[in-house]
Amino acid sequence: xxxxxxxxxxxxxxxxxxxxxxxxxxxxxxxxxxxxxxxxxxxxxxxxxxxxxxxxxxxxxxxxxxxxxxxxxxxxxxxxxxxxxxxxxxxxxxxxxxxxxxxxxxxxxxxxxxxxxxxxxxxxxxxxxxxxxxxxxxxxxxxxxxxxxxxxxxxxxxxxxxxxxxxxxxxxxxxxxxxxxxxxxxxxxxxxxxxxxxxxxxxxxxxxxxxxxxxxxxxxxxxxxxxxxxxxxxxxxxxxxxxxxxxxxxxxxxxxxxxxxxxxxxxxxxxxxxxxxxxxxxxxxxxxxxxxxxxxxxxxxxxxxxxxxxxxxxxxxxxxxxxxxxxxxxxxxxxxxxxxxxxxxxxxxxxxxxxxxxxxxxxxxxxxxxxxxxxxxxxxxxxxxxxxxxxxxxxxxxxxxxxxxxxxxxxxxxxxxxxxxxxxxxxxxxxxxxxxxxxxxxxxxxxxxxxxxxxxxxxxxxxxxxxxxxxxxxxxxxxxxxxxxxxxxxxxxxxxxxxxxxxxxxxxxxxxxxxxxxxxxxxxxxxxxxxxxxxxxxxxxxxxxxxxxxxxxxxxxxxxxxxxxxxxxxxxxxxxxxxxxxxxxxxxxxxxxxxxxxxxxxxxxxxxxx
Ligand code: RUQ
Ligand code: CUA
Numbered sequence: 001x002x003x004x005x006x007x008x009x010x011x012x013x014x015x016x017x018x019x020x021x022x023x024x025x026x027x028x029x030x031x032x033x034x035x036x037x038x039x040x041x042x043x044x045x046x047x048x049x050x051x052x053x054x055x056x057x058x059x060x061x062x063x064x065x066x067x068x069x070x071x072x073x074x075x076x077x078x079x080x081x082x083x084x085x086x087x088x089x090x091x092x093x094x095x096x097x098x099x100x101x102x103x104x105x106x107x108x109x110x111x112x113x114x115x116x117x118x119x120x121x122x123x124x125x126x127x128x129x130x131x132x133x134x135x136x137x138x139x140x141x142x143x144x145x146x147x148x149x150x151x152x153x154x155x156x157x158x159x160x161x162x163x164x165x166x167x168x169x170x171x172x173x174x175x176x177x178x179x180x181x182x183x184x185x186x187x188x189x190x191x192x193x194x195x196x197x198x199x200x201x202x203x204x205x206x207x208x209x210x211x212x213x214x215x216x217x218x219x220x221x222x223x224x225x226x227x228x229x230x231x232x233x234x235x236x237x238x239x240x241x242x243x244x245x246x247x248x249x250x251x252x253x254x255x256x257x258x259x260x261x262x263x264x265x266x267x268x269x270x271x272x273x274x275x276x277x278x279x280x281x282x283x284x285x286x287x288x289x290x291x292x293x294x295x296x297x298x299x300x301x302x303x304x305x306x307x308x309x310x311x312x313x314x315x316x317x318x319x320x321x322x323x324x325x326x327x328x329x330x331x332x333x334x335x336x337x338x339x340x341x342x343x344x345x346x347x348x349x350x351x352x353x354x355x356x357x358x359x360x361x362x363x364x365x366x367x368x369x370x371x372x373x374x375x376x377x378x379x380x381x382x383x384x385x386x387x388x389x390x391x392x393x394x395x396x397x398x399x400x401x402x403x404x405x406x407x408x409x410x411x412x413x414x415x416x417x418x419x420x421x422x423x424x425x426x427x428x429x430x431x432x433x434x435x436x437x438x439x440x441x442x443x444x445x446x447x448x449x450x451x452x453x454x455x456x457x458x459x460x461x462x463x464x465x466x467x468x469x470x471x472x473x474x475x476x477x478x479x480x481x482x483x484x485x486x487x488x489x490x491x492x493x494x495x496x497x498x499x500x501x502x503x504x505x506x507x508x509x510x511x512x513x514x515x516x517x518x519x520x521x522x523x524x525x526x527x528x529x530x531x532x533x534x535x536x537x538x539x540x541x542x543x544x545x546x547x548x549x550x551x552x553x554x555x556x557x558x559x560x561x562x563x564x565x566x567x568x569x570x571x572x573x574x575x576x577x578x579x580x581x582x583x584x585x586x587x588x589x590x591x592x593x594x595x596x597x598x599x600x601x602x603x604x605x606x607x608x609x610x
């Protein structure tokens with residue numbers, strides 16, 4: 001009796017327990033907390049790389065998402081003394097004599113309109129350049145100057161197969177640049193829209209062609225995709241052509257423009273020789289060559305110019321407006337065919353607003369930039385409102401809004417600039433942090449916020465600070481990037497490489513001295529060096545290691561020389577033996593238990609001692 005009763009009780013108890021347990025399991029799965037959604041346990045890796053520009057630091061930040069962990073700063077336009085960027089001979093040459101740049105808009109290379117994980121490009125607004133970073137080792141490999149482009153802002157935004165990177169003028173200048181009175185701005189200054197070609201195999205960049213434009217301020221761009229393939233769309237403000245008090249004078253008109261460029265037609269014009277060469281670049285003048293550029297009127301000082309993943313619509317974020325303007329690509333084509341124009345500027349037809357506009361979406365104040373998800377929704381950053389608006393493509397209704405802290409500039413969705421956005425998250429890049437982090441003096445960090453967009457309502461997940469100063473970001477699935485972890489020594493083709501310690505040597509030629517040096521745990525060979533006052537010494541250092549993460553450093557006391565040499569790599573740095581004396585040098589990057597012993601001495605003899 002007793003036994004039977006016990007079993008019965010157990011059975012009666014176990015059913016509700018089981019139901020309860022299952023219920024809990026489902027509740028957990030469906031309703032993960034924000035912390036669970038961003039938590040990456042120790043030893044596990046993030047699912048996405050986020051590349052955020054470093055603005056006037058001239059660098060790029062690499063973050064892991066969803067954790068928000070900063071993994072690396074890639075030096076591009078500015079020196080980085082830790083790795084020797086801008087100090088060793090190779091990187092100095094790439095930097096081309098400048099030590100700063102204003103890095104704004106990272107652009108991942110694309111194949112068939114989707115990120116392919118090969119290269120990362122970024123513009124320099126200050127010195128009119130574009131840099132290419134190889135994602136095989138996250139190192140800047142090349143920087144190209146775009147002649148004729150003053151303040152290269154609307155850049156580098158790739159075309160769907162990375163045929164081209166674009167560039168455009170923010171600060172119009174005389175083209176070619178020369179001394180003319182600033183007061184003759186309207187007559188003598190020009191904007192330029194530039195196309196830079198990219199070699200399919202090597203990534204090498206060349207100035208392909210440019211288009212002369214009126215002296216407006218060209219702001220951002222996006223390439224046409226799918227149906228609009230072959231076109232690119234550049235927002236511009238200051239169609240008033242002001243050069244003095246822009247904050248007043250460049251905000252007079254209700255509408256500025258998005259410039260639609262038919263780059264396939266431009267290619268044809270170049271083939272037919274319809275250009276003139278200015279500063280070594282082929283430049284098309286729209287007054288002479290028709291059918292290359294059209295203006296789409298867009299309210300009010302548009303910033304973002306974003307093409308939807310299907311390529312059918314161009315979304316303009318009029319930063320002084322309360323709506324985003326959506327233009328239809330098909331409507332634009334019809335209007336061009338019908339000649340539905342409202343005048344022209346510098347030979348460029350202005351299409352009638354009503355003929356190209358599809359919708360005005362009342363997103364809120366200060367729309368800047370729009371990204372897309374995989375469910376047919378668009379997300380627009382609102383600088384003035386400090387919010388993100390979610391709206392539906394096709395019905396154009398705003399369905400949700402979330403506050404961000406504070407004054408968002410750009411936002412990035414996962415593969416959000418491609419034909420295949422992945423949804424899941426949107427990252428807000430906010431300009432002002434105003435006390436969201438422990439105070440560190442007057443300058444606050446910029447602030448990123450990760451937002452879950454997988455549900456009906458957006459959900460704020462995470463804040464993290466970002467170094468100066470993200471203007472734009474792109475996020476790629478981590479499985480698409482497979483970096484090399486060591487440089488194979490047998491593939492080291494550096495002319496100054498040596499592959500073993502017995503090749504280490506010092507060669508003198510007049511007052512040029514070449515030191516072929518080996519670094520391997522925990523020793524430099526040679527490590528006792530004697531030079532004469534005034535010698536120009538070139539250290540060629542090969543790191544013989546082939547183990548992951550065994551990087552050596554090379555720093556010389558009382559000098560500006562320091563650099564990192566990665567496993568299998570050779571680097572060259574120049575040091576001038578300026579003053580007689582003793583100069584210790586040492587490994588600056590912790591590499592082994594005897595890292596502290598990895599050192600050497602340089603003796604510089606005075607000229608008169610001979
Ligand atoms: S940009 S947010 Cu919008 Cu080049 Cu600065
Ligand atoms: Cu080599 Cu530390």
